[in-house]
Amino acid sequence: MCGIAGLYYPATPKPVDPHRIRAMADAVAHRGPDGAGVWTAPGVGLGHRRLSIIDVAGSPQPMGSADGALTVSFNGEIYNFAALRAELQALGAVFVTSGDTEVLLHGWAHWGPAMLDRLNGMFAFALHDARRQCVFLARDRLGVKPLHYAELSDGGVAFASELKGLLAHPLLRREPDIRAVEDYMAYGYVPDDACIVSGVRKLAAGHSLLIERGKAVPAPSRWWGVDFSRRATGSAKALEEELVALMREAVRSRMVSDVPLGTFLSGGVDSSTVVAFMAEASSKAVKTCTIGFDEAGHDERGYAAQVAARFATDHRERVVAADDFALIDTLVAAFDEPFADASALATYRVCELAREDVTVALSGDGADEAMAGYRRYKFQHAEERIRGLLPPGMRARLFGTLGRFYPKADWAPQSLRAKTTLLALGEDGAEAYARAVGVTTPEQRALLFSDGAKRALNGHRAEDRYVRSMRDAPARDAIDRAQYADFQHWLPGDILTKTDRTSMAVGLEAREPLLDYRLVEFAASLPVSMRLRGGQGKWLMKKAMERYLPSDILYRRKMGFVTPVSAWFRGALADDAAGLAKSRVLANWFDPRAIATLAADHRAGRAEHGRTLWQLVMLERSMQRMFG
Structure with missing residues (x-):
């Protein structure tokens, strides 16, 4: 595995300082402790940090083609590289290494962007083509490997495996994005369609970006997506x-x-x-x-x-x-x-x-998303069946009222004895699932955010991305839609x-x-x-x-990794939680009095706010480190 970084000037081939590329690559040196490389040409520079896995002694990067027209910096593994190598050799390609990186160079030369459909692997790479005067960025189907990019004030496009690689470039503006703060508070992570640094983008899973000389930077193109609309046939045994x-x-x-x-x-x-x-x-x-x-x-x-x-x-x-x-x-x-x-x-x-x-x-990783392993899928499936029994208006009145005023529904089936479930049944299925996968609700965030932050958000709501994904999903069933949305957001993010x-x-x-x-x-x-x-x-x-x-x-109950953060904030980290109300960083977006009440109520056992306090601690420390 490796780390990549680079810079490309699409408007004019400005000189690229190799020391700048090296600094960006060195910022992700932990990804590749075994070797480093920098390559520059007019208007372009590529950097690489290598963790040697295949062809340990060979395959240095950035790697160029024999004629010098192509250069690639690659992070990942191509698992079917041996079969692709044989196919390319049959087409006349001559290989000089035994690793998988060179397959990208010959694959591009023979198939162009269409080579992505042939790759089975996890990857993020940047490939420069001197003849076509372009840089091609690509990310694997599921988003296993990351790639960040940003347009700079001097017309350059910088890219790197991790955000810290971009932060090493002096022209990247360090300004937080309030919308990403909202997204983070909703989900506990910043989704792939957002970034905490304003102006930085993440190339989405299954997407590529072709940046050509003399043209504006386009929107990325989707080259793969999971499709839940088809149905396999055959017996259970055959499947x-x-x-x-x-x-x-x-x-x-x-x-x-x-x-x-x-x-x-x-x-x-x-x-x-x-x-x-x-x-x-x-x-x-x-x-x-x-x-x-x-x-x-x-x-x-x-x-x-x-x-x-x-x-x-x-x-x-x-x-x-x-x-x-x-x-x-x-x-x-x-x-x-x-x-x-x-x-x-x-x-x-x-x-x-x-x-x-x-x-x-x-x-x-991945089986729960692919095979519907999370308990929330079971709940969504059951809830959708009940939603289908009543018209939306009647359902909203019945279950919404029960959820608000009846905290314990003993008459209901076991899976429905929950206030949150009753409230969910009163909502549209996509809206309910968007809330179910979150850490805090819109109402909880509204209590925490300052009035200024609410105005700055200008109506942006984190759950809307999930709602859109579920409603636009290539799917037949509610579970299909929930899984599809998780593939878009939860899995990569x-x-x-x-x-x-x-x-x-x-x-x-x-x-x-x-x-x-x-x-x-x-x-x-x-x-x-x-x-x-x-x-x-x-x-x-x-x-x-x-x-x-x-x-x-x-068939045992799923346990997973559990970290007792709630206990920490009533014990060793209780003072850290209380100190959040005095944080100058958090005061940019949150009401200090609301945070103080949150921490005090949790410490006293009056309420359970462990996960929210953990979010605030991680947010505060991340913002201090990134923005000072």
């Missing part, structure tokens, strides 16, 4: 066999490495599935690692040990203390933008543990950002086999009953894995 074949191949293709490789193992369905197929494909014991917690209710080490024993892995584990908040500033530095998914602390620790033994680790930044912070490459695009496309085509049945998410996946994994692994 199960197809799913197994796809998962097996996805894991095998991601085990190609010239450096030590292992995997994360939580003892849940997804990581255990990856271990099962790795063990099947490997002649040696698979290296696995697990993070445990010193709180029994949140410790999954026993399940992980059970899976490790079943597949005779070379297993290591480490216990993380419940008060492991010393990592806060490390995470702030790694993420740049504020990021409040508290499981990032545990993810960082498991990456740190893995890096002691391996350079590449496979992850189970939270899950993949978390894994990328924490793994790269310790120089570890993380690979996500369960996000192989062929597997994702297959999962999206499954009938809803194959994804969600009898209250079980990932139904077909679990049935398929019954031949490999015991039922207490497959």
Whole structure:
């Protein structure tokens, strides 16, 4: 894995200072501790930091074509590079390295932008074509690898793997975007269609950007998107066999490495599935690692040990203390933008543990989004059935009133005994789901934001992106729409950002086999009953894995990484929470009295505001670091 950076002048080929490119690349040096390179030409510069994985001794970057017309800086892995190499050689291409980077140069020469459709991998790259006088930026289908860019005051377009690479350029204006603050407070992360620094954009998953000399910078083009509108046919058994074949191949293709490789193992369905197929494909014991917690209710080490024993892995584990908040500033530095998914602390620790033994680790990320594994999908499915029984007006009056005035509905089915659920039933399905995936509601944010911030937002509301995505989704069912929206926002903005930044912070490459695009496309085509049945998410996946994994692994309640932030703000971090009301940074957007009340009520146990306080702490520290 690597870090890239660069600069391009589309209007006129201004000279590019190689020291400036080097400074941008060095800002992401943690992504590539094994090597560095800078290449410049009139009007363009590319920088690279390398983490050597394949063709360790060769494939230096930026890499140029034999005739000097093409130069590329590439972050990622192309898993089908050997097949593409053979295809390109049949077309007359002559390769001088054995890695995957050179495939991009020959692929562009023969197919142009259409080569993206042939790539199976995780990637973000910048390719300069001297003949066409252009720079081509591209990001992989699911958004595993990041790419930020911004137009500068001197006409240049700067780009980098992480925001800190752009911040190393002196012409980038450092001004916060209040809309991104609203988005962050709603979701706990800044979505990919926003950035905390005004004017900076993130190239979206499955998009590319062709910047040509003499032309204005265009809007990015979408080259891939997940489609939930198709339906696979065939028996459950046939679909199960197809799913197994796809998962097996996805894991095998991601085990190609010239450096030590292992995997994360939580003892849940997804990581255990990856271990099962790795063990099947490997002649040696698979290296696995697990993070445990010193709180029994949140410790999954026993399940992980059970899976490790079943597949005779070379297993290591480490216990993380419940008060492991010393990592806060490390995470702030790694993420740049504020990021409040508290499981990032545990993810960082498991990456740190893995890096002691391996350079590449496979992850189970993506199966919940692809196969409807989250409990919120089950709730959305049930709620939509009830919504369909009543006209919208009657439903809004009935359930809205119940939700406001009847806190405990004992007469309702078990899944509906919740005030928030009753309120959700009174709303449109897209609106209800947009709220369900959030951390704070619009009403809660309105209490926190100052009057000036509300005016500056000018009607911008974080939930609207989810509502639009669900209503415009290529989908047949409410679950399709919810999953589609999560692929657009939650997956790249939270899950993949978390894994990328924490793994790269310790120089570890993380690979996500369960996000192989062929597997994702297959999962999206499954009938809803194959994804969600009898209250079980990932139904077909679990049935398929019954031949490999015991039922207490497959069908136990999902635990996940849990960080006790609420307890922290009633204990060791209580004074930090109280101090938020005095923060000059937060005072730019929030009412100090509202923050003080929030912290005091939480500390006294009058209310539960742990997650919101965690958001404010991470926001305050991120803003201090970025804007001073």
